[in-house]
Amino acid sequence: MYTDKVLKYFHKPRNLGKIKNADGIGKVGNLACGDMMYLYIKVENIKGKEVITNVKFQTFGCVAAIATSSAITEMVKGKTIEEALKVTNDEIIESLDGLPPIKIHCSVLATEALAEAIYDYLKKSNKPTPKDLEKKHESIVRHNEELEERYEEWMENQKE
Amino acid sequence: MKTKKTSKRIYLDYAATTPVDKAVITCMLPYFNKNYGNSSSIHSMGVEANKALEKSRNIMSKYLKCSPNEIYFTSSATESNNWALKGIAFANKAKGKRIIVSSIEHDCVLNSAKWLESQGFEIKYISVNKDGVVNINELKKLMNKDTILVSVMHSNNEIGTIEPIEEIGRLCKERGILLHTDASQSFGKMNLDVEKLNVDLLTASSHKIYGPKGAALLYVRNGVNIEPLIHGGGHERGKRSSTVNVPAIVGFAKALDICIKEMKTEDKRLIKLRNKVIKTILKKIPQSYLNGHPVKRLSNNINLRFDFIEGEALMMELDDKGIEVSTASACSSPKLESSHVLLACGIEKKEAQGTIRISLGRFTKDKDIEYLLEILPKAVKKLRVISPMNLKNC
Numbered sequence: 001m002y003t004d005k006v007l008k009y010f011h012k013p014r015n016l017g018k019i020k021n022a023d024g025i026g027k028v029g030n031l032a033c034g035d036m037m038y039l040y041i042k043v044e045n046i047k048g049k050e051v052i053t054n055v056k057f058q059t060f061g062c063v064a065a066i067a068t069s070s071a072i073t074e075m076v077k078g079k080t081i082e083e084a085l086k087v088t089n090d091e092i093i094e095s096l097d098g099l100p101p102i103k104i105h106c107s108v109l110a111t112e113a114l115a116e117a118i119y120d121y122l123k124k125s126n127k128p129t130p131k132d133l134e135k136k137h138e139s140i141v142r143h144n145e146e147l148e149e150r151y152e153e154w155m156e157n158q159k160e
Numbered sequence: 161m162k163t164k165k166t167s168k169r170i171y172l173d174y175a176a177t178t179p180v181d182k183a184v185i186t187c188m189l190p191y192f193n194k195n196y197g198n199s200s201s202i203h204s205m206g207v208e209a210n211k212a213l214e215k216s217r218n219i220m221s222k223y224l225k226c227s228p229n230e231i232y233f234t235s236s237a238t239e240s241n242n243w244a245l246k247g248i249a250f251a252n253k254a255k256g257k258r259i260i261v262s263s264i265e266h267d268c269v270l271n272s273a274k275w276l277e278s279q280g281f282e283i284k285y286i287s288v289n290k291d292g293v294v295n296i297n298e299l300k301k302l303m304n305k306d307t308i309l310v311s312v313m314h315s316n317n318e319i320g321t322i323e324p325i326e327e328i329g330r331l332c333k334e335r336g337i338l339l340h341t342d343a344s345q346s347f348g349k350m351n352l353d354v355e356k357l358n359v360d361l362l363t364a365s366s367h368k369i370y371g372p373k374g375a376a377l378l379y380v381r382n383g384v385n386i387e388p389l390i391h392g393g394g395h396e397r398g399k400r401s402s403t404v405n406v407p408a409i410v411g412f413a414k415a416l417d418i419c420i421k422e423m424k425t426e427d428k429r430l431i432k433l434r435n436k437v438i439k440t441i442l443k444k445i446p447q448s449y450l451n452g453h454p455v456k457r458l459s460n461n462i463n464l465r466f467d468f469i470e471g472e473a474l475m476m477e478l479d480d481k482g483i484e485v486s487t488a489s490a491c492s493s494p495k496l497e498s499s500h501v502l503l504a505c506g507i508e509k510k511e512a513q514g515t516i517r518i519s520l521g522r523f524t525k526d527k528d529i530e531y532l533l534e535i536l537p538k539a540v541k542k543l544r545v546i547s548p549m550n551l552k553n554c
């Protein structure tokens with residue numbers, strides 16, 4: 001059911017892990033199956049442009065969730081924030097030679113994780129947030145609350 | 161998809177289906193193009209086919225300790241279960257409307273029950289404890305004057321727990337309520353005596369016991385009123401019409417025959433392998449757990465869950481290493497829902513996510529298990545490294 005490309009990204013995920021002192025972190029989850037995706041970005045000002053110079057991910061989820069989150073990190077690395085926000089889940093799916101219909105939502109999650117990371121970065125650096133990003137953020141926050149409750153105990157683990 | 165680089169496949173999904181035994185295939189072959197007659201025809205060819213059919217029926221009835229005319233051949237366990245519930249409901253609706261099923265039944269039982277509800281029957285569900293054993297006291301309370309049927313599986317397909325059918329049967333008998341059991345996973349693996357079990361209906365399937373797909377049976381105790389599900393030319397004593405699938409049924413009987421002969425030694429061998437996997441994994445992998453009953457479980461069933469990771473990913477990671485298992489995680493289900501069996505056992509959604517089922521069988525070798533024990537901890541570890549849920553410990 002999965003393409004070779006999906007399996008490749010799943011078995012050998014690129015940009016896996018965490019960025020210490022990340023400029024932006026996006027934490028999103030899927031209410032239906034309960035997967036969680038964390039995306040970390042490092043943003044640098046290069047010739048007056050805000051460029052994503054490093055990006056990493058961590059995913060608790062299915063093959064498609066792991067593959068799409070890895071794929072999106074590759075797609076946005078080196079892009080400006082504006083460019084990165086334009087990446088759609090269709091493009092991710094295309095880059096993976098397709099996804100089974102039931103797994104489309106996993107790729108949506110990847111774009112949401114990125115949007116959240118960028119939102120987080122803009123907020124932290126006191127920069128204005130575009131309207132549609134603001135909207136996206138609101139809906140994400142709503143379903144994140146429920147997931148945070150579900151994983152409360154496991155998240156405790158993370159406090160060092 | 162390209163063929164995998166790991167050429168040797170280790171199949172550990174025998175609870176899903178089994179390969180057909182070579183001896184079974186040999187037995188079936190003549191019934192495709194030599195003795196291919198219709199078992200209802202009265203010419204010589206038909207009579208030959210009918211003989212083979214009745215011989216098969218005898219093998220089944222001897223094993224179940226019932227009379228041959230209480231065995232009805234069907235096409236699948238799904239059909240048998242549908243028939244048992246719907247056939248009993250409609251034949252006995254004058255007596256009552258309540259049907260009680262366990263909450264961990266296979267979907268074909270649960271969905272038949274749901275459909276019957278839409279037809280005016282009343283469905284009650286019995287809960288299970290954390291090991292997946294049905295709550296007998298609750299069942300007692302649910303059985304009222306209006307109850308016509310109880311359906312509890314003999315053993316669970318996901319977690320392998322064996323249910324106290326004998327006791328349930330006694331309770332039903334005392335109250336004049338019919339009992340159906342779906343024995344798809346137990347059939348051929350242990351002795352099943354319908355008298356001792358006190359069951360009135362029992363489902364079994366061929367492809368779970370190294371027989372071909374497309375053959376199954378429903379045992380119906382003589383004297384029990386049941387409506388047919390499939391109407392037609394009056395095969396199977398008017399109860400299940402359709403040209404009889406003689407080759408598959410011959411194969412089914414041969415498959416059972418082999419299981420009976422090997423039962424004792426095979427049971428011991430598998431229990432040993434099963435326990436070894438469970439013990440080693442629980443010890444080696446932190447935050448890993450066994451689902452289902454530790455002892456009252458099928459000899460070939462191992463159902464494990466691992467915190468912080470997801471089952472489909474684990475299954476595919478193992479697949480890459482040549483090991484085939486199954487998962488009931490939400491991500492792998494068509495509706496993205498956690499397994500109803502695990503939830504019924506009180507397992508939380510987040511925990512149910514990281515569940516896989518490893519089921520052993522006739523062709524599982526010691527060295528396959530060694531290999532599994534080497535690969536599984538690595539696979540879990542790899543996914544835990546990917547997971548954001550597990551930064552500290554394992």
Ligand code: FES
Nearest residue numbers: 033035061062491
């Ligand atoms: S993470 Fe659940 S379906 Fe992809």
